[in-house]
Amino acid sequence: MSEHVGKGVSRRKRNKAQRRTTGRRSAFATAFIVLAVASSLIAGLLLFGAARYLGDIPTLSAIKAREIGANSTVYADNGTSLGVLANDENRQPVKSNQISPWLKKSTVAIEDRRFYEHGGVDPQGISRALISNLAAGSIVQGGSTLTQQLISQIYIVKQRTFDRKIREALLAVQLEDRFSKDEILTAYLNTVFYGNNAYGVEAASQTYFAKSAKDLTLPEAALISGLPQLPSRYDPYQNPKDALVRRAQVLQAMQETGVISKAQRRKADATPLRLKRGRVYGAVKESFFVRYVANELAQEPDFGEAAVRAGGLKINTTLDPVLQREARVAMKQVLPTAGDPDAAIVAIRPKTGEIVAMASTRHFRTDQFDLTSQSRRQPGSTFKPITLAAAIEQGIDPSATTYMSAPFSWRPDENSPTWNVATAGDKYAGAVSLEKATLASDNTVYAQLAIDVGPANIVDMAERLGVRTSPLEPVPSITLGANGVSPLEMTTAYATLANGGIYHPPTAIESVLDADGQKLLGKRSRGVRVIEDGVAAEVTRILGENMRSGTGTGALMSDDRPEAGKTGTTDNHTDAWFCGYTPTLATCVWIGYPDETKSLYNVEGVGAVSGPTLPADIWHLFMDSALAGTPPVNFAAPKNPVAWNGFTSQFENRIVSSISAPDLTLSMPAPQPTVTVPVAPAATTTTGSGMTPPTATAVAVP
Structure with a gap:
């Protein structure tokens, strides 16, 4: 009897414990719903009461834009690239058609699922992100829309955090009125930080896979799209396991939004990282000449060194690659032996002043003194x-x-x-x-x-x-x-x-x-x-x-x-x-x-x-x-x-x-x-x- 009593007591304890667990889950779920509703209400009221709270409504034209640097590229007279002028921020803006569709889809899926539906601010997105983050116990989704994130990247809003968020939301609505969704998404992808000094998707693609952004595969795009949330934590070079976890989250988001199938997700999930560290800025073919070009342009009144190296410029030069090669061939033919003296050649078109060849036997990696323009030798x-x-x-x-x-x-x-x-x-x-x-x-x-x-x-x-x-x-x-x-x-x-x-x-x-x-x-x-x-x-x-x-x-x-x-x-x-x-x-x-x-x-x-x-x-x-x-x-x-x-x-x-x-x-x-x-x-x-x-x-x- 005592045995039966013991069993009855044990059963009652289990039932009571289960009821307590169920109650806690129910309460937690209720809290989710309450928080979600509250966040939606708050998000909606923010814009409604912004003018009265702030005293004035900010406009894009009144807000100072940040200086967003981009690499400048130097080209020979036939259009071939001679190299990149390195910016402090490695950034190479590209057009929309130069970005892989997978990169656009994966970014929208993980950062802003309703990007194509909202007008710059998304109360539902805020609610969904809050619930997802609480459920995961970590930040897996952001509450700000892509448009709001772009505003925070390119405009300087110097207010306290709460004020700034309201102003950014108002500016995001204005940005949506001015530009198409694709223009906003492209601007975001060219601006955001992806870790390892890579700003924008082109720099990120070159940094992690040594290829252009337009050539990224689904697994590669998913990896890159997951980096902006926590670039250091998800750095695939330093933390490959965390990077794979984050990639899986992006792929799951893509499946949930219907842009890929379950089979595609599984196949991409099973793909190794296959990283390939590319040259950060690419090889410079004519280092002395490229540096001379940068210095010449920096002396122009409308440019300066900062604009030259961070202006995203396309600098077309007068250098004729054929004549440059012939100059090197001539010097090598006459001075073929190691230990021979140095030589330098400069060739100019008299009717224009255009420098078409500017070469020396010196190697830039070992000695950066330019014999053609910096040397002062007796003639x-x-x-x-x-x-x-x-x-x-x-x-x-x-x-x-x-x-x-x-x-x-x-x-x-x-x-x-x-x-x-x-x-x-x-x-x-x-x-x-x-x-x-x-x-x-x-x-x-x-x-x-x-x-x-x-x-x-x-x-x-x-x-x-x-x-x-x-x-x-x-x-x-x-x-x-x-x-x-x-x-x-x-x-x-x-x-x-x-x-x-x-x-x-x-x-x-x-x-x-x-x-x-x-x-x-x-x-x-x-x-x-x-x-x-x-x-x-x-x-x-x-x-x-x-x-x-x-x-x-x-x-x-x-x-x-x-x-x-x-x-x-x-x-x-x-x-x-x-x-x-x-x-x-x-x-x-x-x-x-x-x-x-x-x-x-x-x-x-x-x-x-x-x-x-x-x-x-x-x-x-x-x-x-x-x-x-x-x-x-x-x-x-x-x-x-x-x-x-x-x-x-x-x-x-x-x-x-x-x-x-x-x-x-x-x-x-x-x-x-x-x-x-x-x-x-x-x-x-x-x-x-x-x-x-x-x-x-x-x-x-x-």
Whole structure:
């Protein structure tokens, strides 16, 4: 009996416990319903009483928009991508048709099921999210609509949390009135944070699967759509198990909303993560050039560095990939061995200033110093055409003006040091015209010419032609390449001569478009005449003859097209140059070691590298390839020929006094390396003419 009593008591206890459990469940369910109804009522009343509570209704136009950054992309002139300018936030906006439909469906399913039904605020969604989150014991659904989330991402609303939520809801309604659902969804997908510094679906797709957003599969899209709720917790790289759980939640939501079947959900659930970490910003093909482009655009008044790197710009450049490749091929063919000196090439279209090739042998990963635009190396005798242009502008006739080719010493006054200039091998031409001295690259003649013309006038000419970023000292040795310049500057100066004296600022940018394809920047320069076409034509005529019978013969192109050029070599063979041009292309080549004191000796079978050797070889190879298949173009005849004056050099007496010199060799020296000793003044003594003499010896030749 006691046993039966015990059993009866036990049964009653169980029934009582079950009733208590059922009661608790019923109470909990009732609480859910009450909370859901309450949240719906609150959500509905919020908008109804917002105006009275806030005092005014906010408008989109009155609220400051956030600066939403996006990567800018740089393109070559044929439309191929050269690389991305990295933004602090890795973001690459894409259009609606560039986003996988699975990504849109999965995002709506997990974030805002009634997105296509509500008008910006969804009371039912708030209720459903509250119930789902309480049931799961964690946040699995958000209460805000996608439109509200977008408002919080792109507009700055500086109120307390409760006020801000009301204002965001009001703004969301306005946003829905202005834009279509697809526009709002696309904007959201381009804005939201997906972890690992990926903002927007394109960056997320590249970050997690190394593919474009339009190519995402169902499992991949479900994974990405689940990240915005808690990007760190669901990071598939750091927490793959949690990421799979979250993906399953997204897939379940998609099944519940009818966008996928149960079979599709099961198949996607069984798919491994298969992550593939892509390049965050993609490979940059021409790192030096891309950086140069970014710096050039950042200097434009309407841009600046922040806009360049975070403006989502499409930057179309002038770089010709074919010519860029040919530049590298030419340098590699002439300098194929590890340990060879560095080389750099810049090529410019004279009629536009467009940089079509800008290459060097240096690798960006190991050394980010740009030899084409940042280096300041002495140009040797390639600077002489600038002095020649200054002389011609003053009416000095190169054919009729004679100088003494002989060792030259100059001391303007007793307080100044003596400047000594000589020619290598002690071989001189005696009395020689300025034109023939140019073909022989005679330093002693150009030293005298620089003093006659005036160093300040040479500086002025250099700056007008395009040497505008390097500081130039107005000393006589400037004519022998005393001042460091960049290959870009020298190419610009020669391009101005090729263009008949019309200067175009060198530019690497063809146009700039915003993310919507609107042009923000186009061609900016029509060119400015800086010297008369007659002056440029006379310089071109002499440099053209230099290619046929002077120091430039080694660079002469294979076809018989009009061309002009000049060699240059510095003291102790530390720098070697060749600069030249046709009417359609100006190019400069530089060779040297990073250590400016290291001489170019014994390089690829050349005992002492000079302008007429390896630089001329590279120039020849590049220009032959660059202009292959294009018809020859003649230099334009000048409309304003130079009016020569009756110039008399202050050194004319050297010619008269040398007639009786029995040991003077009067033959033209054979082309040989030009060795120019650029020297800065050692003293601050200034003569009455405003010239400060240099203090060391210059040993001459081509």
